Amino acid sequence: MITILCIKNTTNKAFDITPLIKLNIKLSKSIKNICWTLTFQITKNSTLEIDVGDVIILKENKKEVFSGVILTKEQETLSFKALDYAFYFNKNKETYQFVDVEASEVIKTLILSMKGKIGTIDSSNLMVDKFYFDKSIGSIISEIIDNIFSKEGKNYLFYYSDGKFNFVKAPKEKYKEGLLKPLSSIKGIHNSYNFNSLNYIEIPKKKTSIENLKNSVKVFIQKDKQYLKIDEKKDSNSIKKFGLMQEIIEIKEQDLDLAANKAENILKKLNKVSEQITIIIPLGGTISLLPGDILNLNYPEYNILGVYEIKNISYEINNTIKISLTCEKVN
Numbered sequence: 001m002i003t004i005l006c007i008k009n010t011t012n013k014a015f016d017i018t019p020l021i022k023l024n025i026k027l028s029k030s031i032k033n034i035c036w037t038l039t040f041q042i043t044k045n046s047t048l049e050i051d052v053g054d055v056i057i058l059k060e061n062k063k064e065v066f067s068g069v070i071l072t073k074e075q076e077t078l079s080f081k082a083l084d085y086a087f088y089f090n091k092n093k094e095t096y097q098f099v100d101v102e103a104s105e106v107i108k109t110l111i112l113s114m115k116g117k118i119g120t121i122d123s124s125n126l127m128v129d130k131f132y133f134d135k136s137i138g139s140i141i142s143e144i145i146d147n148i149f150s151k152e153g154k155n156y157l158f159y160y161s162d163g164k165f166n167f168v169k170a171p172k173e174k175y176k177e178g179l180l181k182p183l184s185s186i187k188g189i190h191n192s193y194n195f196n197s198l199n200y201i202e203i204p205k206k207k208t209s210i211e212n213l214k215n216s217v218k219v220f221i222q223k224d225k226q227y228l229k230i231d232e233k234k235d236s237n238s239i240k241k242f243g244l245m246q247e248i249i250e251i252k253e254q255d256l257d258l259a260a261n262k263a264e265n266i267l268k269k270l271n272k273v274s275e276q277i278t279i280i281i282p283l284g285g286t287i288s289l290l291p292g293d294i295l296n297l298n299y300p301e302y303n304i305l306g307v308y309e310i311k312n313i314s315y316e317i318n319n320t321i322k323i324s325l326t327c328e329k330v331n
Contacts, residue, residue, distance in 0.1 A: 002317055003062070004040070006048070007055035014057075020046045027058065027066055028314040031291035034086040034138060034158050038066050041079045056082045064162065065287045086160040088114060090138035098128040103144050107158070107167040110137050119164030124148050124156070129254075141167075149269075150255075150262035157292050171294050172309045172330050182296040182307045189285035190320070197323075198295075202280040204302055214247040214270035215239050217263045221251055230256070233263040235271050275329040276311070277304055284323035287315050294330060306330070 002025070006017045020042040029036045038058060042050065052073050058066035068084035094113065098106055103126040111118050114137065126148045132140055145156045155170040174180035188197025215238035219231040227250070239245075247266060251259055277297075293310045308327035316322040 001061055003059040005057040005059070006050055007057070009053045009055065015048055017042065017046075017048065017050065020048070023318045025058075025317040026314060027287065027317070028312070029159075029291050030312045031157070031310070034089065034141075034160075035083040036066055036068065036160070038068060038082045038084075039080065041077060044078060046078070050080065056080075060287050067163070084160045085116070086138075086158070086165065089141065090136055093134050093136050095131075095133050095135075096140070097131045100127045100129050102126070103128055103148060104167060106144060107141065110140060111165045113137070117164040119161065119166040121167050122156070122169045124152065124154070124169075126151050147255075147258070149265055150258050153261070153265040153268060159290070161290075170292050170309075172292070172307075175294050175307065175330065180294070182294040183289075184296040184298075186281065186289065186295075186323075187285035188281070188283045190283050194285070197281045197284050198297070200281070200283060201299075202282065204280075204299065204304060205278040206302065206304060207276050209274050209276075210242055210245075212270065212274065213238075213242060213272065214245050214267065215242065216244060216246040217267045217270075218246065218248050219251060219259045219263045220248060221253060221256070221259075223253070231259045231263050233260075233267045235267065238271055277308065277327050277329075279325045279327065281323040281325070282320070284315070284321045287321065289313055289323065289325075295325075295327065297327070 003016065004018050004021055005014050007014045022041045022043060025040045027036060027038050038056060052070050054070050056068060056070055057064060066084060068082040069087065070080050070082045072081045092114065102123060104121045104123045106128045108118055108121060128144065141158050145158065148154055148156055154173050156167060157170050158167050171180055175182060185196040186198050188195045188200065216234035217232065218229055220227045221230050247270065249262065249266065251262065289310060291310050291313055295308050295310065297304050297306065297308055307330040309330050310325055311328050312326040314324040
């Protein structure tokens with residue numbers, strides 16, 4: 001059962017607006033974005049004035065699955081868009097100085113500075129030693145995630161869920177380390193009948209591409225108004241097969257010790273033929289999957305077999321919950 005509440009920012013009073021909501025509620029998120037987006041439309045005979053700045057809470061069977069702020073309202077159609085509270089991390093700039101502080105402790109400091117609640121925070125091997133001036137908190141977090149990848153070759157995710165902010169090692173990294181099993185089933189429900197909804201998908205769309213492939217990475221540093229090459233990593237076999245596809249990156253002098261790792265990790269990340277599939281699950285049972293979750297997919301009739309990471313997810317909520325997934329192959 002889906003319930004939508006509106007908390008007026010002027011009175012802090014909560015109203016159940018579920019009866020006012022038209023069909024086609026959509027809840028979506030990309031792994032690249034830190035915010036969930038909720039869009040919905042209400043009927044025109046509403047006596048309640050819903051406006052930008054009001055808080056929207058989406059509940060499924062009394063459990064909160066989204067909480068955020070209305071950012072846009074289209075008066076003609078009474079359509080609304082809300083983002084969860086991670087939105088504020090991108091909208092607020094601050095000045096910080098960290099001296100050899102482990103990355104997860106920096107993340108905790110940033111969350112607390114926004115008066116947020118700390119959820120699951122995974123540690124890393126990255127020490128942050130930097131002065132940040134006039135930077136959005138979201139951009140600082142993104143830079144930390146990029147630097148962890150440069151140093152360790154590991155992907156981390158930052159997101160808001162269950163009233164808390166989380167900073168975790170991506171599930172695919174835990175899978176590669178043998179600490180996590182991919183999901184092989186997703187709960188579906190129809191007329192009180194439970195089943196594995198992965199067994200009842202629409203015909204998937206599959207795409208392989210070398211459009212974003214890079215098989216050579218050069219690292220430069222700027223010194224005395226000149227750019228000096230300090231490192232290079234390349235894959236000769238890939239270059240022979242696909243032709244030269246080169247990436248050039250610049251690093252700061254204080255990050256010289258990361259140059260080799262950064263070039264190697266970027267090459268490892270980009271030097272591959274990407275395989276993406278789009279799956280539509282007509283009867284997903286609950287709002288439980290997250291971008292970054294990994295699935296074990298077995299569809300030999302569509303030549304799809306292996307472990308995939310969810311890159312984008314969209315829930316379309318009508319009388320049932322329809323799930324659209326864009327996934328990329330992990331192995």
